[in-house]
Amino acid sequence: MNDLQINISIQPSFYCKDPESTELGRNIVRVGIELIDKLGYEAFTFKKLGTQIHSNESSIYRYFDSKHAFLVYLVNWYWSWIEYKLVFVTTNINSAEERLEKAVQLLTEEVKEDSSFTFINEVLLNKIIITESAKAYYTIDVDKENEKGLYKSYKRVVQRVCDLVLEVNPQFKYPHMLISTIIEGAHHQNYFSKHLPALTDVEEGKNNIVEFYLKLTKSVLSK
Amino acid sequence: MNDLQINISIQPSFYCKDPESTELGRNIVRVGIELIDKLGYEAFTFKKLGTQIHSNESSIYRYFDSKHAFLVYLVNWYWSWIEYKLVFVTTNINSAEERLEKAVQLLTEEVKEDSSFTFINEVLLNKIIITESAKAYYTIDVDKENEKGLYKSYKRVVQRVCDLVLEVNPQFKYPHMLISTIIEGAHHQNYFSKHLPALTDVEEGKNNIVEFYLKLTKSVLSK
DNA sequence: ACAAATATAATAGTGTTACTGTCATATATG
DNA sequence: CATATATGACAGTAACACTATTATATTTGT
Known part of the structure; x- marks a missing residue:
């Protein structure tokens, strides 16, 4: 995007040890994304990832409790990043209609260029979100994980765009439905x-x- | 619905041995639905199902190649059933608008009453479709399975409602997008x-x- | 009624997954 | 230079997703 050296900061509840803090941690995330994209979430394992990065399965477990936790981390990173882009893309725009238009565009377009202001490949991450993110919250433990705040960044994005919807039409009864329908639909x-x-x-x-x-x-x- | 003794006939590509043909087969499907609903797809196993129905894991494998194949069978059954209801609910209605309205209603409402014209509990099956069906086609093998025709019943439902959309507005450019957005969205x-x-x-x-x-x-x- | 065919059950076994635990070694820090 | 911390190597476990084999029960054909 703008080559700003900004960091998406992820809360400790998403990891055991912050993967951004070490070379190994960044490798886990970087190559992990590539491997999930290649194999699909089901066939992806920490053992295979360990082999890929010439490290050990048990070392990966020191960063993430489970492969599910890793997926949840990625999903959270993605929505935090989208939230940042959302704020960026809607600032200094006077018309409410245009702000909403920009937001919907952001939510529905495929990430094409690699803005790569971090070690994360956003194009691949976007592909993973499209294909695998539902598996993060369509699980028997949703309620427990929701209580822990693990889906907050997604909810925050929806809420922000909802606010734009209500600016355009304050009488509209279903802003959340509209936005989550658009996101999931796209x-x-x-x-x-x-x-x-x-x-x-x-x-x-x-x-x-x-x-x-x-x-x-x-x-x-x-x- | 109407207590008609109609059977949803499922093609052989969805099973090894037709579960509708034997008591054991019907038990597998009936209790399988209950168990997936209770445990979630991930924790559901043929071993647990075998125990529940006082039968053997290996016997279940004679009806379905894998737990994935079982899910695909259920999804297919569901959409075949919806297709039947769709045809029923739109016949003898003169207005195109009203036909489409009835169709959208059918696709978005929760199945509340158990019409149970078979051994399948449609209320539970509907819950499973809502929670687990995406796992049937968000897999690395989609393309292969799509070629085998495993998603045909879903596509057929979408196509039928598309036709209704085009009756209402023949100029509309995105009928498939609209309908699949509505179905998944709901x-x-x-x-x-x-x-x-x-x-x-x-x-x-x-x-x-x-x-x-x-x-x-x-x-x-x-x- | 009886043999043959078929269906089901019981059991064992395989390779993999998703971890946990232990210990040795490498690296960083004070 | 001692100590703490991080990582790697490896062993182990229970469960999963099957496959294979054999025994027993049930159905069917004559």
């Missing part, structure tokens, strides 16, 4: 366009997903 | 309302989800 459409095209209308080389959700937003909010 | 909202309420606007005892998606549909299709 992920699904992205995945469908690559694997189940019968479920979508994406045309080669076109930005149909962004266009569709922008149109949806505008029409549902128009009075 | 599942998410349902789950969020129970586990991550900050992501939704569902009020106790109200049908907000249906209402929201009906409004969405109407406004995006209005010319």
Whole structure:
């Protein structure tokens, strides 16, 4: 983006030892992202990751309690990063409509360029979020993890965009539904366009997903 | 629904031995649904299921190749059942708008009463679809399984409702996107309302989800 | 009624997963 | 230079996701 040397700071509840604090920790996250993207979440293991980074399985466990905890960490990192981009993209814009438009665009477009202001490859991370993030919260332990605050960054993004929605139309009754529908929907459409095209209308080389959700937003909010 | 003794017929590609053909097979499906609902997909195993039905793990493997195959079977059964209900609910309705409305309602409402015209508990199955169905197609093997036709029933439902959308507005460019967004969205909202309420606007005892998606549909299709 | 075919149950076994625990060694810090 | 801390190597465990084998029960054909 702007080559700012900004750090996304992640709270201690997401790790045993802060992976950003050591070379090994950063390697775990960096190569971990590549490996999940390559193998898929199910086939990904700490043992395989250990081999890849010429380190040991047990060393990885000193940073993350489990592979689920690692996924939750990545999801949280992603939404903290999106929150930062969201604030950035909506500042100094006078029109509420335009602010919302920029926000929806951010939430629905595929991350194309690697802004890489850290050791994290955001393009790959975006792919992982699209394919695997639901597995982080569609688990039997949601309620417990939600209580621990593990989904806060996602909720915060939704809330921020909700506020923009209500600026455009203060009477609108379902801002949260609209925004979480758009976020999850855009992920699904992205995945469908690559694997189940019968479920979508994406045309080669076109930005149909962004266009569709922008149109949806505008029409549902128009009075 | 109407107490019709109709059978959802499932193609052989979804099983090794047809579970509807024997008492054991029906038990596997019936108790399997209960157990997935209770334990969640991850903790569910054929061994536990074997114990529950006083049968053997190896016997279950003669009906389904794997626990993933079992989930795919259930998902397919569900969408075949929804397709049947969809056809039923839209026949003899003259207005295209009303047909679409009935369809959207069907796709977004929670299955409340047990119509149970078979050994399958549709209320529990609906809960499983909401919580676990994405795990059936968010896997590294999607493309292979899609080629085998394992997601056809879902696609068929989407296509049918798409046709209704185009009857209402033949110029609309994104019918598939709209319908798959509504289907997946309604599942998410349902789950969020129970586990991550900050992501939704569902009020106790109200049908907000249906209402929201009906409004969405109407406004995006209005010319 | 009886043999043959088929279905199911019981059991053992395999390789992997998702860890935990222990101990030795390497590296950093005071 | 001593001590603390981090990492690596390795062993071990219970469970998982199966596969294979054999025994027993049930169904079916004649």
